[in-house]
Amino acid sequence: MADWFLILATSITFLLLLVAAVYFLVYYQHPDDRNDAYFPKLTVILGLVLAGATVLLLPLDVANNEGYAGCDGYDTRLCGGLNMQLFWDIFYYAIPAFVFLFIPFMTFFYEADDGMLMAGTSIGAKPNNRFLEAIKYEFFVILIFGSLFVAGYLILGESEIPVTTFEQTVAAYKDVETTGSNGTFDLTMLPNMTDFSHQVNFHIEETISVAVSLPTFLSAFMAFIGWFIFAIFGGIGLAALPLDMILAFVRRPRRLDPSEFADAQVNIRNRTNELVNIGELLKVERDQRLNDMGGSRKMFSRFSGAGREERSAFLEFKKAVFLLETDVEEFLDSSANYENYNPLKPFFSLLGGIVAFVLSAVWIVQVAIYIAPPEPLHPLLNDYFQIFEGFFPLLGILSVALFSMYLLLCAVKGCFKFGFRFMLFEIHPMKPGKTYMSSFMFNVALVLLCSLPVVQFTVTAFPEYARYTNVVNIMGTQVQYIKFFSWFWVNKVFIYAILGVTGLTTLWLAFAPSDKPVKKKGLFARLKKNKT
Structure with missing residues (x-):
């Protein structure tokens, strides 16, 4: 018989995740998407719920097996009554379905409407055309990753x-x-x-x-892909997230005097005019390139040399626009909107920065003294979580959820920070009231890709806390020793990578804490030269 408390807690948690996802979407969405893109919105909401539930599934697994030393996760009569094996299998199927099927298709379908993603697709394309364009691109996504998975399962499925x-x-x-x-x-x-x-x-x-079973290998496959992303972006975010929140307090708005106001106004006006000219040149260059290509070649035009050069210029342009928008907001907060600016906002940012600094520091210490050494030097957080097992286990569960969720936030922050500094891919910042659905879906896919590595990382960091869980049998044993993948996990390659990336990022940000503006004059000259 299932434990009714666990069923009630699971239902309430699911509803809270759903409400939080809807609120998050409404709070951040751009006004242009308010009455549009309903299917992408549904995908984003369900993806956020899935990501949060994946991370929270570990505390549920612990609660389901709490105090049952003989509980193996399969005989639910000995446990809290929930079949956690079934729960994990469902999530192992759902995550790749969202990452490789629903989110890419909705992204292609959404961006086909504005002509930015689909080469040769005009603005306001008919729904049938948008659907066919999305199907065409989604076919290649499924073909590539489906082939990799099938081949991997046939060769490495032990x-x-x-x-x-x-x-x-x-x-x-x-x-x-x-x-x-x-x-x-x-x-x-x-x-x-x-x-x-x-x-x-x-x-x-x-x-x-x-x-290994199909869902177990699928979890290993997704975790392996996600680890490359999480090791880089998570490591960057561990250093960048606390710093940026503290800097938001240090650089809080203050009222400008008349001379500062005039200088800032002229600077913003000049930068706006330059970016308008650059945007027009980018559009002309893109239209000219597409006109020189015909038929099916348009679909692959972005992978040509000219297409890659155009994409690089567009990324620089988008970074410059983002910096300009940020400066305009700060200018308004220091002038026209100064009286309406909430003075507590910077202090909340400072408080969040302090909490983030503590969480990052504790995570780094936990990795350095417990996970990275050949033999753990001290249990650290394992002892902390076990304190609450006897009298208040809920606090231990909430603590694990906090530490796990924080890692997902670090991954998103690290992705934006890396993309902004090195411009290797399009940045997708999350700004209240100014976020398009394409940015939503990009970040949701990123979080989903990192969710299984976070679970595996948490199990590795807190094995004493999760000693009776079903996921230990999966992540700690079967997935840990799957052919080929095991070399990376047994030798702690990704663990050392996280420590190394966090250390390098800390040194980098110590000397360059601010994001530098793009050199618009050089970009403008190059585009103008290409036009002539």
Whole structure:
């Protein structure tokens, strides 16, 4: 019989995640999407709920198995009544479905309407045309990643689990006193006999090959892909998130005097005019390139040399626009909107920065002294979580949820910070009231890709807390030793990568904490030269 408290807690948590996802969407969405893009919005809401539920599934697994040392996660009669194996399998199928099916298709469908993604698609394209364009691009996504998964499962679908067997054989005793007139041994004394003439110990090491199920391999496949993203972006975010929140307090708006107001106004006007000219040149260059291509070649035009150069220029242009919008907001907060500006906002940012700094520092210490060394130096957070097991387990569950959710926020922050500094891919900032659905779906896909690595990372960091959970059997044993993937996880490649990226990011931000504006004159000159 299922534990009604767990069922009630799970239902309430799901509803809270749903409400939070809807509020998040409404709060950040751009006014242009307010009465449009309903299917992409539904995808974003469900994706956010799925990402949050994936991370919170670990605390639920702990609560379901709490206090049941003999509970293996399969016999629900011994546990809290929830079949956690089924729960995890559903999530292992749902995450790749969203990442490789729903989100890409909705992104293609949404962006086909403005002509930015689909080369040759005009603004205001008919729904049928948009649907066919989205299907065309989605086919290639499924073909590429579907082929990789099928080939990987056929070749690597086994887990080679190392097993160590200990055997002890006692050969003889010495100095054993006999009792009784017949000279026989007193059997009641045998448990206390420790003085052996010699004993033989057998230490046998072997490897057991176990065929993994389809959802288990799917979780390993998604976790492996996600680890490359999480190790880089999560490591950057651990250093960048606290710093940016604290800098938001340090650079809080203050009222401008007349001379500062005039200088800022002229600077913003000049930058706006330059960006308008650059935008027009970008549009002319793009139209000219597409006109030089015909038919099916338009679909692959972005991968040509000219297409890549145009994309690089567009990324620089988008960065410059973002910086200009940020400066305009700060200018208005320091002038026209100064009286209406909430003075508590910077202090909330400072408080959030302090909390983020503590969480980042604790995570780094946990990795450095517990996960990275060959043998853990100190349990640290494991001891902290176990404090609450006896009298207030809910606080331990909430603590694990906080630490896990924070890692997802760091991944999003790190992605934006990396893209903004190096311009290797399009940036997708989340700004209240100014976020388009394409940015929503990009960030939701990023969070979903990082959700399974976060779960695996949390299980590795808190094995004593999660010792009775079902996910330990999956992530800690079967997934850990799957062919090819096991080399990265057993040798802690991604763990060292997180530490290294966090350290390098900290040094980088120590010397360059601010994002520099784009050199618009150089970009303008290049575009103008291409036009002529």
